[in-house]
Amino acid sequence: MADRSFDNLPLEWVRAFEAAARCGSFTGAAGETGLTQSAISQRIGHLERRLGTRLFVRQARSIALTVEGEAWLPHVRTALESLRESSEALFGVARDRLTISASTSVIDLWIAPRLDRLRAATGGQITFRTMVLSAETAHDDDTVRIRYGAGDWPHALKVPLYSEVMAPLAAPGLLSAGTSWHDLPRIAVSGPRPGWTDWAARTGTPTTPVPSLRFDTFSSALAAARAGQGVVLGSLPLCQADLQSGLLVQVSEDRLAHHETYWLLAAKERISRSQWGALCDSLASGPA
Template sequence: MERARFDNLPLEWIRAFEAAARTGSFTAAAQETGVTQSAISQRIDKLEKQLGTHLFLRQARSIALTVEGETWLPHVQTAFESLRQSSEGLFGAARSRLTISASSSIIDLWILPRLARLTEDIGAQLSLRTMVLAAGAAQEDDTIRIRYGAGDWPVAYKVPLYNEMIAPVAAPELLASASDWKELPRIALSGPRPGWNEWSARHGTPTTPLPALRFDTFVSALAAARAGHGVLLASLPLCAGDLAGGKLLRVCEESLSCHQSYWLLASNEAVSRRQWNRLETILKDPVPREGA
């Protein structure tokens, strides 16, 4: 008989409780769920009677969760999120067109080597948009974004593409021209990654010679290093192809780890769960497998 109290609890009662607890108001919960404030109050009353406990402390102009309500709330929210994700995964309609916004470096060095798998597996028309940095640029809910940072964006889906690791690299011909790579010209790169000053402080190498070339995109700086114009403090995951092909060489075994990296980000409006799972699988693959 005790168990019967918890069987067949109407979902609308639990939904009313979750909305009121999250918004802190029966009125706000009513507006969110599209019913009257009276209906929210009645549903929560019935839920409390069924559970045999008070979930809210009702005051003149406000409500507050009881200890029991506060304890139950995270379990309810977890259950709703699991229900939403499973429904999206099983029944969500795939988007017919996906837009990915990323820097030119990520498009050229990370997405293009994986493009064949993307176009084959995603099942949608794919549009790649080069990100242009602009102060106060609004977030686009219908766009999948790849951004550099620590991962603290409030989005439904997010995952780091790789663990950032930084080390100096140079063209083989340039390295052969000097007995010590520290004497070679250096290339600087603007942006959030650690630079030559951080490298020198960590590893005790000289801060000179000062870089004679500075670029604002990694793909341009990498091309300059490939052409033999200097030593570049490079993202090892992004230049993995050049290292594997012998176009660039690491000049030493030391490296710098970085807590920031490129993250794949999307809202529920930008991509279905199935498509997100495929994007994550393909774009997190450290070794591109064209057509696989």
């Protein structure tokens, strides 16, 4: 009788193997697939018993592919990609709903000026969810998430929105003749971006005056700066509209480049290739 042990391999087992191999850990694969770490481990264990070979070497804090696992991985990836592409081509229809989780600052300052381009490229209904703290607080059904960081997340689809550059900004009316901007009130923002302490360390300027206003969102701090309440250390890409309109001016020639920025993130299972391309072209391609 023919050996049928390789027939009807459950697809979820194979997907768990590919995700773990790509992420380099069962924990990373769990985070990407929405499963628990134990569920990933269990599925891979079932797969190994069905195949009759070990696919991973389990170590205390990491995993490594065995020779057999490394040899099988490219075939698995090719098969899964072919399955996804053929399913999308034969049965898929353009999704008419898109959900994006992002901070208020990104929605107001980066996405809103590009809404016409985004709607034309994607079509259908777009729902925005304000994500205040981090992507961990986002809803499970969100198609796309926008996070601030270095880009080291286990998402299959990710692209930076822009390169982060910071500079001090203020309303023109706040700058009177003969007054140095260093003596003006400062506005601080809580969050992951560089602050006034980082600015002082990089430029060799004093850390004083201590900020008299502090906000937990960049968009709120920017509103205070527009109202002439002080100088804000602003993200130049996010402040394009204010700088072009003259509502704010850059008060120093110095700029602070930062290695972190906002990233557009999605799982391949939640978005089509054409829709992902339209998102990248609309949101990660320079000025509106």
